[in-house]
Amino acid sequence: MKQTGFIFDLDGVIVDTAKYHYLAWKKLANELGFEFTHEQNELFKGVSRKRCLEILLEIGKVKATQIQFDQWMIEKNEDYLEYIKHMDASEILPDVPKVLKYLKDKNIPIALGSASKNAQPILEKVDLLSYFDVIVDGNNVTKAKPDPEVFLMAAEQLGVKPEKCIVFEDAVAGIEAANAAKMISIGIGDAEILAAAKYNFSDFTQIDVSFLNTLIS
Numbered sequence: 001m002k003q004t005g006f007i008f009d010l011d012g013v014i015v016d017t018a019k020y021h022y023l024a025w026k027k028l029a030n031e032l033g034f035e036f037t038h039e040q041n042e043l044f045k046g047v048s049r050k051r052c053l054e055i056l057l058e059i060g061k062v063k064a065t066q067i068q069f070d071q072w073m074i075e076k077n078e079d080y081l082e083y084i085k086h087m088d089a090s091e092i093l094p095d096v097p098k099v100l101k102y103l104k105d106k107n108i109p110i111a112l113g114s115a116s117k118n119a120q121p122i123l124e125k126v127d128l129l130s131y132f133d134v135i136v137d138g139n140n141v142t143k144a145k146p147d148p149e150v151f152l153m154a155a156e157q158l159g160v161k162p163e164k165c166i167v168f169e170d171a172v173a174g175i176e177a178a179n180a181a182k183m184i185s186i187g188i189g190d191a192e193i194l195a196a197a198k199y200n201f202s203d204f205t206q207i208d209v210s211f212l213n214t215l216i217s
């Protein structure tokens, strides 16, 4: 078993894809005849695509047959893929590459733990794929965050004990999942919203080398 491992969420931690998810969900809501606000989009962070559609339909009070539901899932994803088509390294959130490089240079194992089924192509687009030893995403898990499955699977594949894993997360469900896995949770974003995290930072520019060294040792 290796000493310490780091697990990164994708959306809201490495890149801000939430804005593209929002546009695609808003387009579907508008087609179905109702509005979808930025505030409502907060509920969708870290939540699986299927659960997002269920919430969206609850918001719009729309009833769907299974065929319609499946069709809207496909439609939303096609629109989302269109929005992210032109993503590149300029969309990486501040200081993320710096932290990844620091850990990589120290041979610390790194995993992605994301709910997204589009995680791997996004990492390729922003040219960060080579930093990750392990990728666990929406294609591998059966239980969505706040269930700890995604992070436990990542720890196992990294060969690191769960309690030696550090998780960076921007979503409440993600912090709950990391805590349930008995990992060290670090909230990236609003400290009030992510109050359940062990540590909180507004973004990676606030995380310095000495803090990373403390986590590693």
Ligand code: B16
Pocket: 009, 010, 011, 012, 018, 021, 044, 045, 046, 047, 048, 049, 052, 077, 113, 114, 115, 116, 117, 118, 119, 138, 171
């Ligand atoms: P997809 P994360 C999550 O990514 C997003 O925060 C969430 O809004 C989205 O619904 C989910 O991925 C599924 O994404 O439709 O691409 O499979 O934060 O877990 O990296």
Ligand code: MG
Pocket: 009, 010, 011, 012, 013, 045, 046, 169, 170, 171, 174
């Ligand atoms: Mg996220």
